[in-house]
Amino acid sequence: MVTSEYLTPxxxxxxxxxxxxxxxxxxxxxxCSICKEFFPADKEFYHLDRxxxxxxxxxxxxxxxxxxxxxxxxEEIKWVIF
Numbered sequence: 609m610v611t612s613e614y615l616t617p618x619x620x621x622x623x624x625x626x627x628x629x630x631x632x633x634x635x636x637x638x639x640c641s642i643c644k645e646f647f648p649a650d651k652e653f654y655h656l657d658r659x660x661x662x663x664x665x666x667x668x669x670x671x672x673x674x675x676x677x678x679x680x681x682x683e684e685i686k687w688v689i690f
Contacts, residue, residue, distance in 0.1 A: 610636045612649055614661045642668035 610631050612620060620636065623629030628639040630646055638649040641663040647653035654661040655669055662669065 610634065612636050614651070614656065614659065615649060640665040640668055642671075 610620065611617070615623070615629075615636070620629060623638070624631070628641075629649065630637050630639075632646070636649045637646040638654065638661060639646050643665065645665070647665050649661060651661075653665055655664075655666060656662070
């Protein structure tokens with residue numbers, strides 16, 4: 609049985625059954641909700657929120673955050689122009 613300091617045994621069992629967790633070379637891997645790729649289920653690849661791993665991998669989270677910032681800046685520019 610594979611364990612994780614970020615996931616309970618119940619969460620691991622559920623994730624394995626639902627397909628967003630896999631065990632690869634005795635390592636628990638989690639599927640990113642955006643890019644759909646599997647990465648090791650740890651804080652090197654996923655941000656933590658209240659001790660739990662986020663659903664997006666760090667690169668996807670950064671892309672989303674950057675896209676939000678650009679969108680907000682564009683909205684601010686529209687308000688200044690009009």
